[in-house]
Amino acid sequence: MSEFNIRSDSVNVEQIMKQIRARIREKRGVDYTEQQIRELAAVKLERFLDPQKVRSELLQQFREGGISPLPNYAFEDTTLFESHRAVLRFFRKLLRPVLKLLFNPNPLIHVLHLQADINTRHAQYTELSYEILHNLVLETTRLGIEVKNLKMRVESLSSRLDFSERRARALEGVVQYKAGDAPEAEAAPPAAGEAGPREAPREGGPAAGSPDARRKRRRRRGRRGGARGPEDAATAGPGGENAANAETNGDPEGEGHGDAVIGPESAEPDRREPEGDFAGTTGTLPWRDGDPDAGREES
Amino acid sequence: MRLGVVVQRYGADINGGAELHARYIAERLARHAEVEVLTTCARDYVTWRNELPPGPDTVNGIPVRRFRVRRPRDPERFGRRSRRVFHETHSVADELKWLEDEGPASPSLVSYLRSGETRWDYLLFFSYRYYHAYHGARVVPGRAVLVPTAERDPAAGVGLFGPLFRGVRALMYNSFEERALINGVSGNEDVPGVVVGVGSEVPARTEPERFRQRYGVNRRFAVYVGRIDENKGCKELFDFFLRYAAREPDPLQLVLCGHSILEIPDSPHVRHLGFVPDGDKFDAVAASELLVMPSYFESLSMVALEAWALGRPVLANGRCDVLKGQCLRSNAGLFYDSFEEFAEALGWLGRRREQARALGANGLEYYRRHYAWPVVEGKYLEMFNRLSSEGRAPRAGWPPEIPGYWDRRKATLPPAAYAVEKVPAGPALGSDQWTVASGQ
Numbered sequence: 001m002s003e004f005n006i007r008s009d010s011v012n013v014e015q016i017m018k019q020i021r022a023r024i025r026e027k028r029g030v031d032y033t034e035q036q037i038r039e040l041a042a043v044k045l046e047r048f049l050d051p052q053k054v055r056s057e058l059l060q061q062f063r064e065g066g067i068s069p070l071p072n073y074a075f076e077d078t079t080l081f082e083s084h085r086a087v088l089r090f091f092r093k094l095l096r097p098v099l100k101l102l103f104n105p106n107p108l109i110h111v112l113h114l115q116a117d118i119n120t121r122h123a124q125y126t127e128l129s130y131e132i133l134h135n136l137v138l139e140t141t142r143l144g145i146e147v148k149n150l151k152m153r154v155e156s157l158s159s160r161l162d163f164s165e166r167r168a169r170a171l172e173g174v175v176q177y178k179a180g181d182a183p184e185a186e187a188a189p190p191a192a193g194e195a196g197p198r199e200a201p202r203e204g205g206p207a208a209g210s211p212d213a214r215r216k217r218r219r220r221r222g223r224r225g226g227a228r229g230p231e232d233a234a235t236a237g238p239g240g241e242n243a244a245n246a247e248t249n250g251d252p253e254g255e256g257h258g259d260a261v262i263g264p265e266s267a268e269p270d271r272r273e274p275e276g277d278f279a280g281t282t283g284t285l286p287w288r289d290g291d292p293d294a295g296r297e298e299s
Numbered sequence: 300m301r302l303g304v305v306v307q308r309y310g311a312d313i314n315g316g317a318e319l320h321a322r323y324i325a326e327r328l329a330r331h332a333e334v335e336v337l338t339t340c341a342r343d344y345v346t347w348r349n350e351l352p353p354g355p356d357t358v359n360g361i362p363v364r365r366f367r368v369r370r371p372r373d374p375e376r377f378g379r380r381s382r383r384v385f386h387e388t389h390s391v392a393d394e395l396k397w398l399e400d401e402g403p404a405s406p407s408l409v410s411y412l413r414s415g416e417t418r419w420d421y422l423l424f425f426s427y428r429y430y431h432a433y434h435g436a437r438v439v440p441g442r443a444v445l446v447p448t449a450e451r452d453p454a455a456g457v458g459l460f461g462p463l464f465r466g467v468r469a470l471m472y473n474s475f476e477e478r479a480l481i482n483g484v485s486g487n488e489d490v491p492g493v494v495v496g497v498g499s500e501v502p503a504r505t506e507p508e509r510f511r512q513r514y515g516v517n518r519r520f521a522v523y524v525g526r527i528d529e530n531k532g533c534k535e536l537f538d539f540f541l542r543y544a545a546r547e548p549d550p551l552q553l554v555l556c557g558h559s560i561l562e563i564p565d566s567p568h569v570r571h572l573g574f575v576p577d578g579d580k581f582d583a584v585a586a587s588e589l590l591v592m593p594s595y596f597e598s599l600s601m602v603a604l605e606a607w608a609l610g611r612p613v614l615a616n617g618r619c620d621v622l623k624g625q626c627l628r629s630n631a632g633l634f635y636d637s638f639e640e641f642a643e644a645l646g647w648l649g650r651r652r653e654q655a656r657a658l659g660a661n662g663l664e665y666y667r668r669h670y671a672w673p674v675v676e677g678k679y680l681e682m683f684n685r686l687s688s689e690g691r692a693p694r695a696g697w698p699p700e701i702p703g704y705w706d707r708r709k710a711t712l713p714p715a716a717y718a719v720e721k722v723p724a725g726p727a728l729g730s731d732q733w734t735v736a737s738g739q
Contacts, residue, residue: 011657013630020633020643027639 072123075116077109300332300683303419305412307403307429309338309365310351311358316601317448320497321425324446325361327498327676335419336363337411339403339431346371347403366408376400385453385716391707394459404430413438421683423471427463428454436467440693443467444682449477450596451620456718461485466697468686471495471679473599475628475727476620483722490694493682496599498672501608502578507586510579514572520552521614521645522587524580524602525594527559527571532593532616537564539635543642544568551649553591556583585609588655589648597621604670607631607662612655614644624726631662 081092099105306321313319325334336358340349348371356363380397383389398404408431412422416439424432427447436443445467449455464470464485470492472478482488511517527533536553541564544550555563555571556579563571575583584590590606592615597603600622603613613632615622617640626632633648635641648655668674701707 007630011630011654011661013627013633013658016633016647016654017644020640020647024639024643 072119073116075109075112077113079112080105080109300421301419302328302332302334302683303412303422304328304334304336304425305408305422305431305435306336306338306425307347307431308341308344309336309358309363310342313342315344316598317426317446319601320446320448320599321423322358322361323497323500324423324675324679326359327672328679329361331676331680332420334361336361337408338363338365339368339405339408340365341368341403345374364411366405366411368403368405370402370404372402373400377402384457384714386714388710388714389712390710391458391702391712393710394457394712395701395707397457398430398433398459401428402430406434409434409438416442421468421686424467427460428457433459433463436463437698440466440697441468441691444469444471444686446471446473447477447481448473448598449481450598451476451480451719451724452596453714453716453719455480455484456715458712458715458718462697462699465490466694466699468694469493469682471682473497474621474624476624477598479727480719480722484718491682491685493678495675495678496604496670497601498670498675499601499605499608500577501605502581505582505585505609507582510582510586513579514554514570514583516552516554516570516586518552519588519649520554520570520586521589521591521648522554522556522583523591523593524556524584524605526557527555527561527563529561530596532595533561535616536591536593537561537569539638539641540569540645541566542638543645546642547646547649551588551645554583554587556580581605581609584611587611588652589614589645591645592616592619592622594622595619600625603632604666607659608666608670610656610659610663612648612658612662614641614648620724620726627726629662629665631658631665633658 081089081096083089083092304321304325306318308315308318309322310318311322313322321336325336328334339347340351340353341347342350347368349367351365353365353367356365377397377400380393380400384393384397412435419439419442421442421444422435422439423444423446424436425446425448426432427445427449432445436445443466445463447464447470454460461484464481464487467490470478470481470487470490472481472492472494473496475494478492478494523533523536525531540553544553544566550568553569555569556573556575558574559571563569572583584606589612590603592600592603592613594600595616595618597619598621600615603615603622603625606613607629613622613626615626615632615634617623617634617636622632623634626634633644635644648658
């Protein structure tokens with residue numbers, strides 16, 4: 001075989017087929033092969049079809065009860081007079097006119113012929129019904145699996161959407177603050193307890209001004225700033241810069257937020273870089289380090 | 300060297316797979332030996348009616364001798380016998396009657412072979428499943444070489460054919476899968492055999508643009524060439540393709556070349572061109588992005604080889620062991636087992652043109668290396684030389700005696716389908732050599 005095979009560096013059919021199958025698995029979300037879907041359809045119907053009270057062994061029962069070949073017969077005009085013995089067949093044929101003198105066998109022949117035809121059609125109909133049922137069950141199974149996957153995707157998407165909405169609201173708030181409220185912010189920095197709705201304590205959580213809340217904020221700040229080191233904190237952008245400034249301005253808890261930065265020199269809003277706009281909100285914008293989890297923690 | 304080619308039908312306009320194969324081989328071997336074709340007067344493979352005149356004839360310069368078929372096929376009786384032989388415990392007599400009912404039964408052809416045995420050095424019997432192959436090989440036991448063209452269908456498990464596969468002097472297989480199947484049902488590993496296949500008359504130059512203009516095909520397309528028939532997997536192809544076209548933003552078009560006995564879907568994505576001449580067929584393949592081969596049963600697929608010869612990749616039905624094996628060996632085609640795989644593979648070939656071209660290039664290399672005419676002719680000639688060196692003696696146990704009147708009516712043979720099911724399926728990728736018994 002080795003002589004018969006073509007090897008190529010650029011393409012490899014086996015690898016391509018693996019990639020294709022992997023992609024199908026990704027799309028499906030769950031690694032079900034056709035075979036597995038068939039097995040699921042045959043065995044675990046109740047998982048998918050229970051609400052409709054469809055029996056899981058329905059297909060099996062249908063196959064056994066409906067498809068098992070019922071005895072049928074071929075009935076022709078001559079069937080009544082047939083025999084494997086030629087002599088007997090000859091005499092029956094000879095005496096058939098005499099028999100017809102005694103009674104009329106034609107309606108009997110006609111009815112039996114019709115019945116044989118009905119039996120054949122019934123068998124065909126049963127096979128067709130089985131096929132339809134089988135396909136329906138397969139499709140229902142497939143749809144059930146797809147619905148489950150879609151539900152999972154919807155959940156994932158909605159959580160992402162929530163996060164994005166929060167982020168968008170926060171951004172909008174910052175822009176308004178920069179445009180109109182900057183001088184006010186400069187003149188009267190908000191107290192720690194007046195941080196606005198974003199910093200409102202969670203239900204059942206410690207109050208914003210309480211020692212617990214302060215400890216918690218310190219821990220968070222420690223995680224964000226501390227992980228990067230003081231040098232990074234100084235150079236890493238507005239957040240880090242802000243944190244460093246907060247320390248140098250004698251705010252031991254860093255809750256002066258942007259106040260130290262938005263001093264008289266920076267009263268004019270800086271519109272060059274988007275990050276610059278976040279300067280006044282350090283500590284209230286959870287994603288300042290680009291860590292989406294931080295946002296989740298806040299919420 | 301004098302060679303006889305024995306085949307069920309023969310003619311320049313007869314394009315069945317095995318028949319075309321036989322014609323190509325006869326015409327090619329005629330360059331190296333005296334070749335005579337022995338065939339029947341039949342033209343239609345369903346009825347086997349005598350349509351061509353009996354006696355000598357010439358087709359493309361090759362002498363042909365035709366013999367009358369005893370009677371046309373009775374489809375109902377043949378169907379009844381097939382059911383019995385394939386699916387029920389049956390007797391030798393049932394199998395003999397099945398073989399005769401299948402047709403084309405031509406006792407005069409067999410008599411001619413018997414009377415003139417020494418006229419030929421070797422006789423190439425095409426298609427193991429027909430009357431002429433079984434009865435013909437019996438009357439020329441030391442000279443019979445079989446080109447089985449076997450597919451994975453229950454006929455391969457019919458009891459009569461086991462001794463035939465073991466009794467002929469040599470077998471010229473079309474594929475490794477075919478060889479594995481025949482080895483599996485008959486245990487004939489010791490019979491000289493070679494995987495050879497057949498070449499094709501692919502033109503040196505094709506004109507894809509001419510095809511596009513002539514048939515008004517403007518989009519990129521996948522092409523199907525052959526009879527459009529449910530048995531060829533076309534119904535499934537239509538279903539899969541329409542679903543693919545519905546979900547793909549820029550789908551390929553499907554262009555169909557061939558007579559149809561199936562309803563063609565009414566869709567802008569499907570074009571049926573009907574029967575096209577050979578030149579247009581090759582231009583169509585050259586203009587296409589790929590060839591689709593949806594058939595479940597193939598012993599070789601000459602169309603796939605032609606696509607590879609023209610540097611086009613193939614998308615094949617993975618449930619056909621032979622096609623799947625060919626795709627893997629050639630590294631020139633993808634295959635599918637389900638709709639998802641079909642859609643993904645077709646999308647892959649449609650989108651990644653560079654890689655698709657690389658697959659096509661592999662196909663061309665595969666064709667040149669194994670199916671170019673000098674290679675195919677060489678394998679035949681090598682086999683004849685080898686057989687000549689071994690003498691003319693028939694193989695032991697061939698031909699077997701047909702049991703007596705009562706014995707051959709005893710229903711002791713298992714269903715043929717069962718014998719085939721026992722043989723492992725799948726592409727034959729385990730072999731290390733491309734010939735086993737010939738020792739190459």
